[in-house]
Amino acid sequence: MRNNEKRKYYRNDSKGFKRERGDFRDNYKDNRDNREELGEAIYGRNAILELLKTDREIDKIFILAGEREGSVKLIESKARERGIPVIDAPKEKLDRLANGGVHQGVAAFASAVEYVDVDDIFAVAEERGHAPFIVIADGIEDPHNLGALIRCADAAGADGLIIPKRRNAAVTAVTVKSSAGAVEHLAIAKVANIAMTIDSLKKRGVWVYGAEAGGTSVYDTDMTGAAAFVFGSEGNGISHLVTEKCDHIISIPMHGQVNSLNVSCASAVVLCEAARQREMKK
16 A cells, blocks of 8 residues: 555635635626526525535525425525525526526526535545545536536545546536535545546555446455545546556446446446445444
8 A cells, every 4th residue: 555645734614625716616706797697507406405504605596486385495494594585586587597407496596616625635534534535537528427426426425526627527507406416515626637636646545446348346346445436438438548547447247238337327336335345344
């Protein structure tokens, strides 16, 4: 095993994360008067209930006119407790804000996510008292799949997700919806270069596993200890350079007629097996 590099972590917000002022946040402020037209709304009852549990700034919440039953009533109550304006809206407006997504009668305006530094993911692991458990997305272009990956990562107990700034889906309203609110509970870092980031992780004692065809079975691979798991794009998988950077290539045994799984399905199998092994080793 590599020696862990001791670092001092700096945190400067209410969640304990060092925040990055990304392009989205800047654009969000610059377009304060027309962001409804940009379609960057968060929508769906579960997504907004999870959003309300955080300290993130929420400008306003739209609720379908006349809809005040069940979880929608709870959303309104929590919003008013925080002083967030609640506005009745016709179905046509909510449809437009959700850009064709299933809004369930509610939509809100807030930044889609606040990115953290990779250091903060290590800090999360340190605070939880276990070896780092990290997920890396390499070129996942479908925001629905990215949202599903975030949901799987959170469910498996991962400490954070790393995504590239280019050639990868960003965390948008669609991603938030697809994650079923999990994006509110997972530290997400955006980096300029995945390959260089992997090199940095290795120097800090993290073993990197790439999920690709032709590798060792996940059920025959020791995935305990400090680990990062890389999942590639829907069509091309993990890039060649990133594959070369991985310590191990792991695969899911396939017993049917298809030879691969969607990245969201594959990540669920791999990350839950890793979580099982880590739990058994305690």
